[in-house]
Amino acid sequence: MRLGKVQASGYVADVADETVVSETGASETAAEITKTVAAAPEAVAADREQASVSG
Amino acid sequence: MFARTPAGERPDRPFTGYKLARAVLSADGTRAGFAGLTLGADQVYGAVDDAACVWNTRHAPPRKWCGCGFYCLHALADAQALGCATEHRSALLVEVRASGRYIRYERGLRYSRQRVRAIRESHCECGRAGTMLADAGTGVIGWRHLAPVCGHCAAGRAPILTLAEFAARTGGSIKVADSADPGSPIRSSLDERPLPEGAGESPIAVLSAEIALLHARLDDIQARLDG
Numbered sequence: 001m002r003l004g005k006v007q008a009s010g011y012v013a014d015v016a017d018e019t020v021v022s023e024t025g026a027s028e029t030a031a032e033i034t035k036t037v038a039a040a041p042e043a044v045a046a047d048r049e050q051a052s053v054s055g
Numbered sequence: 056m057f058a059r060t061p062a063g064e065r066p067d068r069p070f071t072g073y074k075l076a077r078a079v080l081s082a083d084g085t086r087a088g089f090a091g092l093t094l095g096a097d098q099v100y101g102a103v104d105d106a107a108c109v110w111n112t113r114h115a116p117p118r119k120w121c122g123c124g125f126y127c128l129h130a131l132a133d134a135q136a137l138g139c140a141t142e143h144r145s146a147l148l149v150e151v152r153a154s155g156r157y158i159r160y161e162r163g164l165r166y167s168r169q170r171v172r173a174i175r176e177s178h179c180e181c182g183r184a185g186t187m188l189a190d191a192g193t194g195v196i197g198w199r200h201l202a203p204v205c206g207h208c209a210a211g212r213a214p215i216l217t218l219a220e221f222a223a224r225t226g227g228s229i230k231v232a233d234s235a236d237p238g239s240p241i242r243s244s245l246d247e248r249p250l251p252e253g254a255g256e257s258p259i260a261v262l263s264a265e266i267a268l269l270h271a272r273l274d275d276i277q278a279r280l281d282g
Binding site for chain 2: 002003004005006007008009011012013014015016029
């Protein structure tokens with residue numbers, strides 16, 4: 001199974017969020033930000049990178 | 056010439072994703088975790104964990120030209136479809152929060168940090184919903200693979216943990232979703248259906264019986280030809 005083509009890359013901080021996610025998949029609240037490791041978003045140079053589901 | 060994709064996204068909250076994972080239990084039975092299905096099959100991760108590259112520890116996952124990092128799918132339906140594959144039938148379908156560095160694909164993400172938030176589905180090999188976890192008979196050093204079992208198939212198998220007991224041993228705040236609860240309407244209707252004859256038998260045992268029958272027929276044909 002493939003994830004398809006690369007759309008973008010970036011960085012998002014981890015959030016300790018105790019909210020149960022609704023059936024739509026949307027989280028309701030964002031609580032304490034626990035991890036703010038600065039990491040530059042990885043540039044995406046190609047459009048056709050594929051990835052398979054593994055880990 | 057290809058158009059360049061946008062890069063450098065900075066979302067304000069982690070992504071929600073869905074994935075399959077093997078449940079594992081430590082050798083002493085005190086800790087629980089998850090293992091990947093293919094590339095990450097030997098790597099055990101906790102409820103909250105950072106990805107590590109199994110090939111090259113000098114780069115941080117997810118590296119563009121490497122397959123490393125955690126994976127998840129955007130859509131629950133895609134994860135459910137993946138779970139239909141024979142080799143994935145004993146995996147848990149879990150809901151995760153994906154964060155850290157990430158690469159976003161059409162159908163999912165590859166990313167560096169993960170929180171497992173809920174166990175959404177599990178299936179016993181007989182087809183019923185899995186309500187407990189039993190020793191699958193396989194594992195990696197220090198960890199036993201667990202397989203979901205229903206109440207009917209759990210008898211005589213050990214160690215047995217409920218999904219809630221498993222979740223508690225991960226040390227995280229993993230919820231067992233209603234859809235994984237045998238009391239849910241969908242699960243109940245599935246469980247009430249009578250099982251077909253032979254369901255629940257090991258597929259290897261069934262195949263062995265078929266092969267034995269085939270050999271017997273071949274022997275019979277050979278005997279006739281010789282006669």
